[in-house]
Amino acid sequence: MLQRLSSRISKTLNHVSSAYVVPKHSFTALSSQPNLQKLQQRVIPGDFVRWVSLGFCRTSSFATGFSPLQHKPLDSIMDIQRVKDRSPEDIASAWDDYHLGRGHIGASMKAKLYYLLEQRAADCRYFVIPLWRGSGYTTMFAQVQMPHILFTGLEDYKARGTQSAPYFTVSYYNEFAESKDLVLIRGDVVFTSKISDTEAKWLLETTQSFYLNDVRYKLVERFNKETHDFEFKDVLQALDMPIL
Numbered sequence: 001m002l003q004r005l006s007s008r009i010s011k012t013l014n015h016v017s018s019a020y021v022v023p024k025h026s027f028t029a030l031s032s033q034p035n036l037q038k039l040q041q042r043v044i045p046g047d048f049v050r051w052v053s054l055g056f057c058r059t060s061s062f063a064t065g066f067s068p069l070q071h072k073p074l075d076s077i078m079d080i081q082r083v084k085d086r087s088p089e090d091i092a093s094a095w096d097d098y099h100l101g102r103g104h105i106g107a108s109m110k111a112k113l114y115y116l117l118e119q120r121a122a123d124c125r126y127f128v129i130p131l132w133r134g135s136g137y138t139t140m141f142a143q144v145q146m147p148h149i150l151f152t153g154l155e156d157y158k159a160r161g162t163q164s165a166p167y168f169t170v171s172y173y174n175e176f177a178e179s180k181d182l183v184l185i186r187g188d189v190v191f192t193s194k195i196s197d198t199e200a201k202w203l204l205e206t207t208q209s210f211y212l213n214d215v216r217y218k219l220v221e222r223f224n225k226e227t228h229d230f231e232f233k234d235v236l237q238a239l240d241m242p243i244l
Contacts, residue, residue, distance in 0.1 A: 105187030
């Protein structure tokens with residue numbers, strides 16, 4: 001079963017690459033998409049006092065890199081006992097601010113959405129996302145294996161398969177799902193030469209939208225289950241990107 005799925009996915013990836021992948025552009029080119037522009041204009045805060053008050057443990061080891069698939073426990077990032085009486089809004093806001101910059105991204109979501117993402121990811125583990133750069137795009141391959149998502153370049157994945165190194169990884173923490181209806185999300189940019197923080201955040205939000213939006217999820221299902229009917233141009237149209 002898995003072998004047949006892998007074979008179908010490989011054929012689809014070959015089709016996507018040969019038909020639509022644009023030659024790589026300079027990483028200094030800024031995306032023309034509004035969401036990316038807004039993110040680029042944000043000022044990185046330095047509210048250290050608030051981080052300390054909520055029990056965050058920002059140490060030198062935090063910035064030394066990230067080992068793919070080596071889950072970083074939540075209690076190594078923050079003092080869970082200290083924040084248990086804080087509101088979900090306070091925790092989420094401090095979490096987001098704490099992770100800004102230096103190849104780290106913080107986000108959060110409602111528990112209901114997380115469980116839906118988890119359910120759908122168990123059924124459809126793979127997808128392709130075009131990442132717009134200047135006058136073209138690079139296609140990223142997403143492997144959704146909850147509580148993680150791994151992103152790598154499509155061409156790298158085609159060349160090396162499961163041995164390809166992820167550009168960007170995402171981990172979900174559901175420790176507050178039941179008590180506060182809150183799931184924390186941490187993103188780590190593994191190769192800053194391959195993807196910027198701004199691009200990584202957009203990639204995370206866009207991938208989640210394909211799994212959580214009923215209309216967009218049909219494309220994810222088609223990619224995983226009906227690969228012969230999958231058309232990459234449908235993804236481009238869903239994102240209002242030109243078909244080059």
